[in-house]
Amino acid sequence: MPELPEVETMVRGIRPFVEGRKVIALRRCRCSCKPIAMTPSFSSISRRVKGKKVTAVRRLAKRVVLEFSSGDSLVFEPRMTGLMLLSDPPDEGHLRLELQLDGKKTFNSLWFWDRRGLGTARLYSAETLKTELGPQKLGPDALVITAQQLRERFQRTQRAIKVALLDQKLTAGIGNLYASEILHLAGIDPTTPANDLSLQKVRKIHSAIQTILNEAIRYEGSTLGDATYRNALNQSGGYQSKHLVYSREGDECCTCGKAPIQRIVQTQRSTFYCPACQK
DNA sequence: ATTAATGTTCAGAA
DNA sequence: TTTCTGAACATTAA
Numbered sequence: 001m002p003e004l005p006e007v008e009t010m011v012r013g014i015r016p017f018v019e020g021r022k023v024i025a026l027r028r029c030r031c032s033c034k035p036i037a038m039t040p041s042f043s044s045i046s047r048r049v050k051g052k053k054v055t056a057v058r059r060l061a062k063r064v065v066l067e068f069s070s071g072d073s074l075v076f077e078p079r080m081t082g083l084m085l086l087s088d089p090p091d092e093g094h095l096r097l098e099l100q101l102d103g104k105k106t107f108n109s110l111w112f113w114d115r116r117g118l119g120t121a122r123l124y125s126a127e128t129l130k131t132e133l134g135p136q137k138l139g140p141d142a143l144v145i146t147a148q149q150l151r152e153r154f155q156r157t158q159r160a161i162k163v164a165l166l167d168q169k170l171t172a173g174i175g176n177l178y179a180s181e182i183l184h185l186a187g188i189d190p191t192t193p194a195n196d197l198s199l200q201k202v203r204k205i206h207s208a209i210q211t212i213l214n215e216a217i218r219y220e221g222s223t224l225g226d227a228t229y230r231n232a233l234n235q236s237g238g239y240q241s242k243h244l245v246y247s248r249e250g251d252e253c254c255t256c257g258k259a260p261i262q263r264i265v266q267t268q269r270s271t272f273y274c275p276a277c278q279k
Numbered sequence: 280a281t282t283a284a285t286g287t288t289c290a291g292a293a
Numbered sequence: 294t295t296t297c298t299g300a301a302c303a304t305t306a307a
Contacts, residue, residue: 001286033303062287079287081303094303116303118287159296168288176286225285225305246286267297270284 002078004142004173005216006229006237007062010084013232015057017086018066018110022053022102029095029111036096036112039122048072048123049099061138061172071126075133076112081228082119085111088234097121115228142173143213147206154194154202161197161205162190162271174209177222177246180272182208184245184255189278190264190271215242222246245272253277 002010026046028035038045049068056067064076064084076084086107089095096119097112112121124132140149153170154161164170165179174182183190186208188201197205216222221237223229224247229237244254249263249272259276 003286006286037301077288079301080285114302116285116301118302120288157295163296166287178286222286228304229286268299269286 001080001175001177001229002082002221003062003175003178004059004213005178005239006221007059007064007078007173008217009221009231009237010064010078011057011059014064014084014086014110017105017107017232018054018057018101020053020055021105022051023049023068024100024102025050027098027100029098031093031095033094033096033117036114036117037120038097039120045074045121045123049074060133061141061168062175063133073124073126073129075122075124075129077120077122078114079116079118079120081115081117083113083228083230083234084232085113085230085234086232089113090115090228090230090234136169138168138172139170140172142171142209145171145206145209147203150206151199151202154197156195158193158195160191160266161188161194163267164194165205166269171209173213176269176271177243178212178216180246181244182212184273184278185212187278189275190266190273215239245274248272 028042052068052070054066055069058065066074094113094115095111096114099110101108154164157164162179162183165174186204188205216239219237219239220231221229222239223236224240245261248261251261253259253261253274256277259274261272262275264271
């Protein structure tokens with residue numbers, strides 16, 4: 001589940017305890033489930049990472065990037081249920097990878113925990129990172145893209161605006177939950193073709209993206225229902241109590257009070273919105 | 280007890 | 294070319 005705000009929260013949580021430390025060893029965990037999918041293999045990643053210092057921890061769209069002194073980057077993709085943890089996993093059975101860190105500090109390992117097991121870890125050299133996770137793969141980050149860029153990109157597609165917001169090539173970082181929240185705040189009908197939106201409406205969407213994502217980061221992400229999202233210390237996020245439409249089918253709209261929130265399905269994903277105040 | 284649904288991504292097909 | 298579907302997997306709600 002982790003979208004931009006959750007991944008940003010993970011990065012901020014682990015950064016102070018991981019940056020500047022060397023990786024002593026990589027260990028696949030003694031969990032009964034299958035190990036995390038890795039490219040290249042576990043042993044060759046181990047070889048290239050062991051003894052190297054983590055020079056930076058950063059977010060790339062919905063991915064967590066550990067940069068090494070060698071120039072390599074180890075990139076974790078949490079997909080649906082992956083977490084980066086310093087301690088207290090929700091259970092021992094879904095710990096899939098451990099990076100042991102040097103020095104004797106508060107935390108001596110960084111863990112990748114993943115209940116569903118769809119998450120991945122991939123090691124890139126500086127060059128392959130640029131070509132394989134570059135602009136042809138990921139559009140400008142949702143917190144960086146300008147209203148003008150958004151407008152140009154929306155003009156190029158006739159997909160529904162909700163579907164377009166999920167396209168990581170168009171803009172990167174927005175997922176299913178925040179797409180609904182963003183369009184609600186912007187007052188836009190999620191089924192509107194992206195290329196039919198006026199510049200004024202695109203500006204509203206751009207502004208709502210900034211507002212919603214920054215607020216969600218401030219509250220350390222959303223944890224609800226099936227979503228097992230937790231921060232680096234296995235604590236829940238706080239933004240779920242701020243959701244205006246997501247997972248609120250049938251509730252009276254808290255924005256206009258005129259209609260119940262509706263759930264529709266677009267390209268097999270749930271969208272929540274208020275038919276009265278989103279036009 | 281089955282079945283449907285779950286926040287992501289990607290390959291392959293329409 | 295653009296857009297959509299199904300699968301990867303594990304767990305829960307219906």
